[in-house]
Amino acid sequence: MTHDITTLEVGQVLATQTFPLTRDSLVRYAGASGDFNPIHYRDDVAESVGLPGVLAHGMLTMGVAVSPLLEWCGTEYELVSYQVRFTKPVVVDPETGASLEVQVSVGALIESEDGTPQVRCDLTVTSDAGEKVLGKAQAVIRAA
Structure with a gap:
């Protein structure tokens, strides 16, 4: 798929995707990342520290959030920068899991210091509870 940077317009939606998260997803991520904090897999520990339940890892949420953009970019664009602010935790129910809408x-549309056209992409990430879980989620891309 070819995307011409000069045809993009502010406000244009590039991608929308929903991602299911389950407790199995959290276990897999813990194994891959080495983050075995029990708030990510034990309800009793999460609740004992005042959390509403087991939470998805912040870095898992951040990684999931940028994946539709990376898929849209393909090999034509590269990621220059990516930032988020964590605003709400993603609670993953033991039976129904959770989902993230990105x-x-x-x-x-911006220019780098050397005059290269770049695009700042804004990511809106909401939980199935309707809460915005990332704030100021932005990525900058440019032609590869």
Whole structure:
């Protein structure tokens, strides 16, 4: 798929995707990342520290959030920067899990210091509870 950077417009939606998360997802991520904090797999520990239940790892949420943009980019664009602010935890129910809805839109058309056109993409990430879980989630891409 070819995407011409000069045809993008501010506000244009580039990708929308929903990602299911289960307790199995958290276990797999813990194994891959080495983050075995029990708040990510034990309800009793999560609740004992005042959390509403087992939470998805922040870095898992961050990684899931950028994946629709990376898929859209393919080999034509490269990621220059990516930042988020964690605003709400993602509670993963033992039976129903959780889901994240990600929408990627063009936030700004910008130029790098060397004059290379770049695109700031804004990511809106909400939980199935309707809460925005990432704030100021932005990525900058440019032609590869």
